[in-house]
Amino acid sequence: MSYFLPEPPLSYNQQNRTAVLLLNLGTPDAPTAEAVKPYLRDFLSDHRVVELPKWLWQPVLRGLVLTLRPKKSAHGYEKVWFDEGSPLAVYTERQTAALSAKFPEIIVRHAMTYGNPGIADVLSDLKAQGVGRLLVVPLYPQYAASSTGAALDKIFAQLLKQRNQMGLRTIARFYDDAGYIGAMKQHIEAYWAQHGRGDKLMLSFHGIPQKSSDDGDPYPEECRHTAKLLADALGLSESEYVVSFQSQFGKAKWVGPSTQALFDELPKKGVEKLDVFCPGFMADCLETMEEIALAGREQFHEAGGTQFHYIPCLNDSPVWVEALADLVKRNLQGWD
Structure with missing residues (x-):
C-alpha cells in the first residue's frame, strides 16, 4: 500500500485551479455530551493545545476531563445554539459564502481543525476539483501555537501525503492589518x-x-x-x-x-x-x-x-467581509 494518497484522475494541466481555504477551530456537531466528548478528545489531545507528555496527560484527559467536562460544555452550547447549528459553524459558513461571492472565479471553502468539515476531507475534495494552488487563511488574527500553529500542522500533514503536492501559501497572522x-x-x-x-x-x-x-x-x-x-x-x-x-x-x-x-x-x-x-x-x-x-x-x-x-464579533458583517476579501486578494497576487 502506497504511503501517498491516490491522485484524482486528472491530467497535469487540469490541476491548476486556485482555492482559498478558511480555517477555524471547530465545534461539536450537536449540543450534547455525546457529541461534545469526541470533539474535546481530539482538541485536548493535540500537543499544540496541551504541551504535556502523553503518558502524563492522557490518563487525566480520558479518566477525569472527558468524564466531567462534556456534560458541562454541552450545557453551555445549549444556551447559545442556533436553529441552523453551532454559532461558530454558522458564521464561518456565512463568511465563506460571502467571500466566495467576491471571488467567483476561485473556489472558496472552509474547514475546521477539529470536527466537521475536517481538513483532510476538504483538501481531498479540492484535489478532485483540480486545485493546484491553495491559500490557507486561519481565522486567527494573532498567531498562537495552539490555534494557528495547530491548524497549519493539519494542513502540512495532509500535504505530506500528497504525491503531487499543491502549491501553498498561508496567512499566519494579520493582527496589524x-x-x-x-x-x-x-x-x-x-x-x-x-x-x-x-x-x-x-x-x-x-x-x-x-x-x-x-x-x-x-x-x-x-x-x-x-x-x-x-x-x-x-x-x-x-x-x-x-x-x-x-x-x-x-x-x-x-x-x-x-x-x-x-x-x-x-x-x-x-x-x-x-x-x-x-x-x-x-x-x-x-x-x-x-x-x-x-x-x-x-x-x-x-x-x-x-x-x-x-459587542458581537465581526462575524459576517459587510465591513469584515470586505476587509477579508482585500487581505485574500493581496495574498493571491501572482496566482489570480
Whole structure:
C-alpha cells in the first residue's frame, strides 16, 4: 500500500485551479455530551493545545476531563445554539459564502481543525476539483501555537501525503492589518451609535499559559498590539480601555490580566458601565456568547456593575467581509 494518497484522475494541466481555504477551530456537531466528548478528545489531545507528555496527560484527559467536562460544555452550547447549528459553524459558513461571492472565479471553502468539515476531507475534495494552488487563511488574527500553529500542522500533514503536492501559501497572522483594524473600528462605532457607550471598553482575547509566552509564543504581544491599534483608531486614551485574557483552565499560570478577575475588580474601581469586545474571535462562539455575554454579564452585575454590553464579533458583517476579501486578494497576487 502506497504511503501517498491516490491522485484524482486528472491530467497535469487540469490541476491548476486556485482555492482559498478558511480555517477555524471547530465545534461539536450537536449540543450534547455525546457529541461534545469526541470533539474535546481530539482538541485536548493535540500537543499544540496541551504541551504535556502523553503518558502524563492522557490518563487525566480520558479518566477525569472527558468524564466531567462534556456534560458541562454541552450545557453551555445549549444556551447559545442556533436553529441552523453551532454559532461558530454558522458564521464561518456565512463568511465563506460571502467571500466566495467576491471571488467567483476561485473556489472558496472552509474547514475546521477539529470536527466537521475536517481538513483532510476538504483538501481531498479540492484535489478532485483540480486545485493546484491553495491559500490557507486561519481565522486567527494573532498567531498562537495552539490555534494557528495547530491548524497549519493539519494542513502540512495532509500535504505530506500528497504525491503531487499543491502549491501553498498561508496567512499566519494579520493582527496589524489595516483592513482588520478598520473593520473593528467601524463595527464598534456602529454599536455605540445604536446602544450607547460604557465607562470603559474591555478587549478580551483568548488566553494562553504563561509558559507558552515565556518559551517564545508571540501571541500576547500581538494581542496587545492589536488592542493599541484599535484603541488609537477609536480615539481612546489608556484609561478608557483595558486588555484582558479569558478562558483559562487548569492550575498553571496564564497570561493576564484575567477577564473573569476584572469582571469582579472593575466595579470596585468605579467602572459601572462596561463594554466588552473580543478582537481575536472572528466569529461568535461558546467562548464569546456563553462565557462573556451571559456568564460575564452576570458576574459583572453581581460585583456591582450596572450596565454590561457585549459587542458581537465581526462575524459576517459587510465591513469584515470586505476587509477579508482585500487581505485574500493581496495574498493571491501572482496566482489570480
